[in-house]
Amino acid sequence: xxxxxxxxxxxxxxxxxxxxxxxxxxxxxxxxxxxxxxxxxxxxxxxxxxxxxxxxxxxxxxxxxxxxxxxxxxxxxxxxxxxxxxxxxxxxxxxxxxxxxxxxxxxxxxxxxxxxxxxxxxxxxxxxxxxxxxxxxxxxxxxxxxxxxxxxxxxxxxxxxxxxxxxxxxxxxxxxxxxxxxxxxxxxxxxxxxxxxxxxxxxxxxxxxxxxxxxxxxxxxxxxxxxxxxxxxxxxxxxxxxxxxxxxxxxxxxxxxxxxxxxxxxxxxxxxxxxxxxxxxxxxxxxxxxxxx
Amino acid sequence: xxxxxxxxxxxxxxxxxxxxxxxxxxxxxxxxxxxxxxxxxxxxxxxxxxxxxxxxxxxxxxxxxxxxxxxxxxxxxxxxxxxxxxxxxxxxxxxxxxxxxxxxxxxxxxxxxxxxxxxxxxxxxxxxxxxxxxxxxxxxxxxxxxxxxxxxxxxxxxxxxxxxxxxxxxxxxxxxxxxxxxxxxxxxxxxxxxxxxxxxxxxxxxxxxxxxxxxxxxxxxxxxxxxxxxxxxxxxxxxxxxxxxxxxxxxxxxxxxxxxxxxxxxxxxxxxxxxxxxxxxxxxxxxxxxxxx
Numbered sequence: 001x002x003x004x005x006x007x008x009x010x011x012x013x014x015x016x017x018x019x020x021x022x023x024x025x026x027x028x029x030x031x032x033x034x035x036x037x038x039x040x041x042x043x044x045x046x047x048x049x050x051x052x053x054x055x056x057x058x059x060x061x062x063x064x065x066x067x068x069x070x071x072x073x074x075x076x077x078x079x080x081x082x083x084x085x086x087x088x089x090x091x092x093x094x095x096x097x098x099x100x101x102x103x104x105x106x107x108x109x110x111x112x113x114x115x116x117x118x119x120x121x122x123x124x125x126x127x128x129x130x131x132x133x134x135x136x137x138x139x140x141x142x143x144x145x146x147x148x149x150x151x152x153x154x155x156x157x158x159x160x161x162x163x164x165x166x167x168x169x170x171x172x173x174x175x176x177x178x179x180x181x182x183x184x185x186x187x188x189x190x191x192x193x194x195x196x197x198x199x200x201x202x203x204x205x206x207x208x209x210x211x212x213x214x215x216x217x218x219x220x221x222x223x224x225x226x227x228x229x230x231x232x233x234x235x236x237x238x239x240x241x242x243x244x245x246x247x248x249x250x251x252x253x254x255x256x257x258x259x260x261x262x263x264x265x266x267x268x269x270x271x272x273x274x275x276x277x278x279x280x281x282x283x284x285x286x287x288x289x290x291x292x293x
Numbered sequence: 294x295x296x297x298x299x300x301x302x303x304x305x306x307x308x309x310x311x312x313x314x315x316x317x318x319x320x321x322x323x324x325x326x327x328x329x330x331x332x333x334x335x336x337x338x339x340x341x342x343x344x345x346x347x348x349x350x351x352x353x354x355x356x357x358x359x360x361x362x363x364x365x366x367x368x369x370x371x372x373x374x375x376x377x378x379x380x381x382x383x384x385x386x387x388x389x390x391x392x393x394x395x396x397x398x399x400x401x402x403x404x405x406x407x408x409x410x411x412x413x414x415x416x417x418x419x420x421x422x423x424x425x426x427x428x429x430x431x432x433x434x435x436x437x438x439x440x441x442x443x444x445x446x447x448x449x450x451x452x453x454x455x456x457x458x459x460x461x462x463x464x465x466x467x468x469x470x471x472x473x474x475x476x477x478x479x480x481x482x483x484x485x486x487x488x489x490x491x492x493x494x495x496x497x498x499x500x501x502x503x504x505x506x507x508x509x510x511x512x513x514x515x516x517x518x519x520x521x522x523x524x525x526x527x528x529x530x531x532x533x534x535x536x537x538x539x540x541x542x543x544x545x546x547x548x549x550x551x552x553x554x555x556x557x558x559x560x561x562x563x564x565x566x567x568x569x570x571x572x573x574x575x576x577x578x579x580x581x582x583x584x585x586x
Contacts, residue, residue, distance in 0.1 A: 106426060123420030130419045130468075131460050133399060157487045165471060167424050175423075175468075178458060178483045187488040190471045194450045195480040 001258050002151075004230070004265040006143075009150040010273035014059050017280055021060035032287035033062040034118065034279075035084050035093040039077060039103065040070035045096045052094070055276045061283055064090070074103045078111050085113040091286040092118030094279070115292035118282035121168070125291075130175060134291050136282040141173040143274025144209065144230055146281075148183040153228055153263055160186035161202045163218070163251070164211035169232055173209055198222075210251035220256035229257055229264040232271050294551050295444075297523070297558040299436075302443040303566035307352050310573055314353035325580035326355040327411065327572075328377050328386040332370060332396065333363035338389045345387070348569045354576055357383070367396045371404050378406040384579040385411030387572070408585035411575035414461070418584075423468060427584045429575040434466040436567025437502065437523055439574075441476040446521055446556055449478035454495045456511070456544070457504035458485045462525055466502055491515075503544035513549035522550055522557040525564050 021031055034056055038049050049065060056063035066080055077095075084093045093116045099105055109117075114124040120136035128135035137145070148155060160177050164170030170190065178188040186207060191198055202208050202222045210218045211232035223229060233251030241247070250267030258264050265271055285291055314324055327349050331342050342358060349356035359373055370388075377386045386409045392398055402410075407417040413429035421428035430438070441448060453470050457463030463483065471481040479500060484491055495501050495515045503511045504525035516522060526544030534540070543560030551557050558564055578584055 106424070123424060123426065124417045126420030126423045127416030127418065128420075130423060130464060131399070131416060133416065157489050159489070165473070171423060171468070171472075174471075174483075175464070178467075178485065179464075180458070180485070180487075185485070185487040187482060187484060187494070189480060189482040190467075191480060192471065192473075192478070194473075194478040196450050196452070201480070 001261050002263050004147055004151055004153075004263050004270060006147060006265060006270040006273040009147055010277045012150065013146060013277050014055070014280065017061075017284055018059040020284065025060065030089060031060055031062045032283050033064070033090045033092075034283045035064045035066065035090045037066045037068065037077070037080060037084075037093065037095045039068045039072050039096070040100055042098070045098075049096050052276055052279060055280060056283075059280060061280065070100055072100075072103075074107065077103060077108060081108070081111045085111075085116060090116065092116050092283045094119045115289075116286060118279060118286055120172075120282065126167075126172070128291075129172060132179060132181070136285060136291060137176065137278065138168050138172045139278035139282065140169050140232060140271065140275045141176050142278035142281065143271060144173065144232075145176060145183050146277065147230070147265070147271070147274055151263065153183075155183040155207065156185035158186050158206035158228075159204065160188045160207040160209065161191055161205035162188055162209045162211065163191045163198075163202070164209075164213070164232070165190055165192045166211065169211040170209075173211065177207075177209075212251050214251055215249055216251070216253040218252040218257060220253065220260055223257055223260055225260050226262040227260065229261045230271065231265045231267050234267055234272060294554055295556050297440055297444055297446075297556050297563060299440060299558060299563040299566040302440055303570045305443065306439060306570050307348070307573065310354075310577055311352040313577065318353065323382060324353055324355045325576050326357070326383050326385075327576045328357045328359065328383045330359045330361065330370070330373060330377075330386065330388045332361045332365050332389070333393055335391070338391075342389050345569055345572060348573060349576075352573060354573065363393050365393075365396075367400065370396060370401060374401070374404045378404075378409060383409065385409050385576045387412045408582075409579060411572060411579055413465075413575065419460075419465070421584075422465060425472060425474070429578060429584060430469065430571065431461050431465045432571035432575065433462050433525060433564065433568045434469050435571035435574065437466065437525075437564060438469060438476050439570065440523070440558070440564070440567055444556065446476075448476040448500065451479050451499035451521075452497060453479040453481045453500040453502065454484055454498035455481055455502045455504065456484045456491075456495070457502075457506070457525070458483055459504065462504040463502075466504065470500075470502075505544050507544055508542055509544070509546040511545040511550060513546065513553055516550055516553055518553050519555040520553065522554045523564065524558045524560050527560055527565060 053063045109121045114122045120138040125135045162174045174190045177186040207228040209230045215235040231250035231252040239247040248268045346356045402414045407415045413431040418428045455467045467483040470479040500521040502523045508528040524543035524545040532540040
């Protein structure tokens with residue numbers, strides 16, 4: 001079994017970004033700039049946004065956080081987005097999800113100018129992904145593609161089971177792995193809550209991407225010997241072995257599955273770090289005007 | 294074996310459209326209006342466009358054909374599209390593909406205002422499909438969904454092999470059948486030129502959608518007893534049994550496969566008629582401003 005080390009891959013990619021940004025500054029240009037909007041005070045969201053900000057700072061990307069109170073109206077939020085859309089010195093903007101119930105997520109996502117939508121959630125960018133046009137890929141699937149690339153894991157002609165069909169992970173992952181590209185060219189089966197014989201599907205797959213959101217869902221008897229296993233899940237569970245009293249686990253029963261897998265991502269330290277790296281890469285693409293000129 | 298009769302289903306749906314349009318006219322409103330643009334004189338394209346026009350006329354939808362010479366420049370074509378985009382009395386516009394080599398298809402598709410893109414090819418509409426938002430579905434997969442609905446063929450929890458990953462058929466078909474909807478909720482495997490063990494995948498599937506573009510590709514030993522078989526292919530082959538000297542066949546070896554299938558579409562008269570019906574339905578949606586208000 002070989003470990004797909006998301007931290008290692010992520011550091012290598014972020015080092016390159018850091019170098020590129022330093023070069024820009026040396027050349028007298030402005031730094032790339034990511035804006036983040038956080039509505040309300042959800043603790044998990046605060047942690048995620050803080051991590052994104054810190055990651056930006058480490059590579060030299062300017063980050064600005066717009067903190068809005070939980071009672072912000074949808075119109076007020078749209079006003080902030082409009083303001084950012086028009087600011088030529090902001091390259092990308094992300095709105096941390098989930099939003100309060102009184103705000104319609106889809107309206108907000110569609111208000112972001114596609115050229116600044118570095119989360120890749122705007123329908124125009126999603127559609128470009130489907131059609132194979134240049135776009136911002138959603139950060140988690142993008143991160144997984146970069147992991148496969150970094151570790152030179154062959155995907156062409158392989159069978160792949162993607163567990164989950166969410167808009168931000170499962171569905172784009174299925175699309176990206178099945179399209180004519182490298183990584184890609186997999187024969188993808190998309191598995192979801194209504195699927196039958198799931199164990200049989202995963203047990204026949206060369207590559208399994210687990211994004212079901214269920215702790216330790218994927219057991220050893222559900223994978224074949226030599227499978228590549230990518231774990232997108234992250235769950236906080238009680239533990240008497242850590243000081244904090246909890247530990248992080250994924251959708252994959254790592255201890256058992258790792259005995260059969262040829263390659264496997266750990267949790268934490270697998271897909272997680274790559275997600276923010278995907279966001280940083282998209283911010284650089286926006287700065288370079290690679291997608292929208 | 295039961296026949297999935299695309300002509301019958303199509304007529305039933307078109308009758309409803311016709312009734313709705315007649316009601317509009319009776320109420321003193323203008324008829325829905327579809328514009329088609331044909332560049333050059335490709336014989337197959339001329340036939341397709343003529344069929345679309347005729348189908349519009351039969352249900353009372355106004356159709357206008359813009360015939361442009363093969364040497365039309367891209368800018369000239371974009372000018373015509375802009376003119377149509379701004380005409381409030383045209384609800385939908387389609388550009389017949391393929392376009393001459395000197396014109397970039399993606400630029401042209403993206404120039405159509407998403408609200409008038411009744412082919413459902415604009416990235417914004419494709420992205421909305423992926424995200425499950427109201428949109429214009431691409432006509433062929435839309436037509437297939439309507440067929441499954443018309444014949445009340447259960448899809449939820451079924452395994453489905455989609456042969457092909459084109460932007461206009463295979464990929465949207467895979468997406469639509471796997472999403473949380475009815476028809477939908479299938480466990481979809483997308484099969485393509487790089488796939489291995491294709492025979493095994495199709496032989497295990499409850500539903501097979503054949504969109505490979507290869508005459509009689511799907512043989513009887515590749516499907517299981519009781520499978521639902523949807524044939525998207527249409528090929529003109531020589532025949533000594535017809536007056537014209539040719540006949541139309543699909544991607545499925547109908548004579549043999551129909552002995553095992555529970556439901557199967559013939560060619561011609563299966564998916565074909567439903568594709569134009571999908572276009573008519575999208576034109577009505579555009580008229581009613583169901584997708585973009």
